[in-house]
Amino acid sequence: SSVYKLRRRLDNLSQSLAVQFFITISLIQELIKISTLYYAQKLPKELKKFNWFVDAKETKTTDYERLWTLLILPMAVQALSPFYTVKDEKFDYSYFKRFSQTLERFPFYLEHLTENPNSEFKGIDFKMIMQESFKFxxxxxxxxxxxxxxxASAFSRAMNGNLQEQGWENLGRLFIKKPSQIVQIPFLHPDSQTYSKIHPRRKFYGYVIGKLERKANRKLY
Structure with a gap:
């Protein structure tokens, strides 16, 4: 079956690509939520269209890139729902309204949010947001x-201690300062051996991120 084939593709991903797969879904969630909040206040016209460019790994389409279309995009769409906008005069969603949609019934993955899944559903068309302009x-x-x-390379080298502070300290100016930490560091259930290697560096990670946060001058609210 098609589901079995997709599962086989996931099972055949390397460990690094599997981690990237799940992190990418979280990244898309965060990106859309933060960008809509930010641009609705600063540059509302930017919400008129989302142009996605993904770095192609090879000249021919790879299995991982096929997974983008078959799994990452659909899973990101589901993960983003329900989606809420801010009802405040400081937030202008007029350009974002083109992504609004009305369905005859609730999508199957949102049925748990209502007592009557057969009722009309009004929400955001994330499929349109993700696929209207998408290119490897x-x-x-x-x-x-x-x-x-x-x-990304400068940030990675900073976290690994392979780049002098002068080379990364101003990266913070590119970040949007939000209530939570500007960079989220996921720990994917490491075993005790792996955790013992990561834990000693957590203080340094905090130092780098703290330095970036102090430089961030574009506030979310």
Missing amino acids: DDSKQNVGLQLVDIV
Whole structure:
């Protein structure tokens, strides 16, 4: 069956790609929620369209990239629902309204939120947000992907202690300062041996993130 084939593809992912798979879903959730809050206040017109560019691993489509279409996008859509906007005059969602949708009944993954799943559902069309403009692109030809790669590489080296502070301390200016920590560090149930290696560095991780937070000057609210 198709479900079995998808499961087989997931099972065949390397450990690093499997972690990336689940982290990506969380990242998409956070990205859409934070970006809509931020731009509804600062630049509402930016919410008119979402352009997604994903760094292609090879010239031909890989199994992981197929999973983007088959699993990551649908799972991200489900994870984002229900979605709430802020009812305040400071927040302008007028450009975002084009993503509104009305369905005859509640989606199956939201039926637990209502006593009558057959009633009309009004919400956001996240499938449209995610798939209207989505492309796997070669970073060699995409300046945006190159810039993201530079920032991600600098942050990774900072966390690993392989980059002098002068090389990463101003990265915070690129972050949006939010009530919670600007960078979330997931720990995926490490065993005792792995945890013993990670734990001594947690204080340093906190130092790096704290430094970035103090530099962040674009507030979410």
